[in-house]
Amino acid sequence: MSLVEARGLTKIFRRPEKDPGLRGALKHLVQRRFKDFRAVDGIDLSIEAGESVAYVGPNGAGKSTTIKLLTGILVPTAGTVSVAGLNPNADRVANARNIGVLFGQRTQLWWDLPVRESLDLLRDMYDLSPAFYKQRLERLDAVLGLGELLPVMSRKLSLGQRMRADLAAALLHQPKIVYLDEPTIGLDIAVKDRVREFLRELRADGTTLMLTTHDLGDIEDVCERIVIIDEGRKIFDGPLAEMKDRFARVRRMHLQLAEVTPLEKLAERLPEVEIVGGESPTEVTITFDRFRYTAGLVIAAVLDVVEVGELHLDEPAIEDVVRKVYAGELLR
């Protein structure tokens, strides 16, 4: 069995159905109507030990709810979850020792206490030995620069500092499985890079990672597998490379032509292709569907018309794919 295994995972929230305004609110007091909302709808998911999985989807797709179901915070409406052989809800305490969780939008640090005190409290909760604790703090200092944050009160931390301290808090007990819900949200480039570097190291140590994010840089830097969900359903699950192969249909070729050439002449040779001029008159960008044309065919067609100086081909960007998913353009 996989380390993390979910079968038919479903969570239905009951939401009050109210008409707008005060009238609606008052009406609801006497006439209570509710509507079911399926946040997560029959998700199957298996994660092997040591895998790093990006869990991606538009806002409200059910990413955070899935994480909350996998970590035992929420009780599933239907379906089963098993994490390292435990039911995260029924065996909550035992499961808590195996996992580390970070919700990027929230802190688990005690607001009025220095970071050091928050970590000390967590040390007590996880029963860490003094030697292990010391060693972990040193390690976290090395990768997250934790040392300078220890004496600072949580409420005085900047967002970037807070995220570093929160990462340390989530990983203090060296969990086997780490769930990160938007670990780079709101961070500047420098801190983002630092966090990603840290996540890569975590992966190299053999930690199993699952992260949700809207930042595609996080995915490309850290994950090898991507799961895309929308409206609570899984629409893709596989290696990052496969996703690009399958969904990144559009490729873009940039050409430096030897002489100025009317774009129509190129278009005649290449039907159903988008041809756009560049900054200088000899620059041309050709966008084509890689299931209709190969790069070779495109070049051959252009060479029939004009000599080509330089050319380069854009890598298929996962951004394009995910954008399409978000816009609802991919078929189920």
Added chain:
Amino acid sequence: MRRVLRIYRRSLGAHLRAVLEYEADFWILVVAGLLFQVLNLVFLSAVFAHVPALNGWSYPEAVLLAGTFGFINGLGPLFFEGTWRLARRINHGELDYPLVRPVNVPVQVISGGIGMHGFGDVVGGGAMIGWGLANAGIEWTPVKIVGGLVMLVSSATILLSLIVIGNAVSFWVGGPHPVFAMTLIRTADMAKYPITIYGVAVRAAFTVLVPYAFISFFPATWVLDKEHSWIGLLTPLMAAYCVWLARTVFRAGLRRYDSAGH
């Protein structure tokens, strides 16, 4: 259990240090607590200036009763203050982190704060208990001393359980303020006077429906050998029942918890 207590103690200690960060706040709260007990005493004195006894309760006996209530009431803010933040935490989805830590959630919630006004209540109430006991003319026997202590602990347990039950109702109510718990605990204030001064309906409600009368009245009647003093002996049983109820309600609530956002 020892581990849970240790975590509870450490967590409370951390919050105490946090409170001490704001020194002015600390002193204001301590003085406010003391002042509240002094006001209680002034009120009782004013009443007893006109009557020698209140429904068979002498002045020292009434002071003992009010002091016991004040003392126990002060334990809430001192040791269970975090419970009052439960409604907000549920409403904001802030139980997510406690739920992924290997520690019992109620302990994390209960130890999540400390209210220093309880300190004044405990000191003021304690002084009133001391004065009341010394002046009420009690015949002390070993049984009475041990019994009295057991009842004090039981009474405190009942009030603290009520705080937990009242606040755990927030799992169902969902709003950010513990309105139900406020009502429940504010009403307990009526139990600082001999409940015989109320009508029979109130007395019955305070004994059976919500056991306010067991917080100070029945234990005091036992210690003072008043009429129906045997009911006081039920206090530990009532305490056990309240703990069970608090635990059950909290657990059921936690299963309903649906965080915030999705």
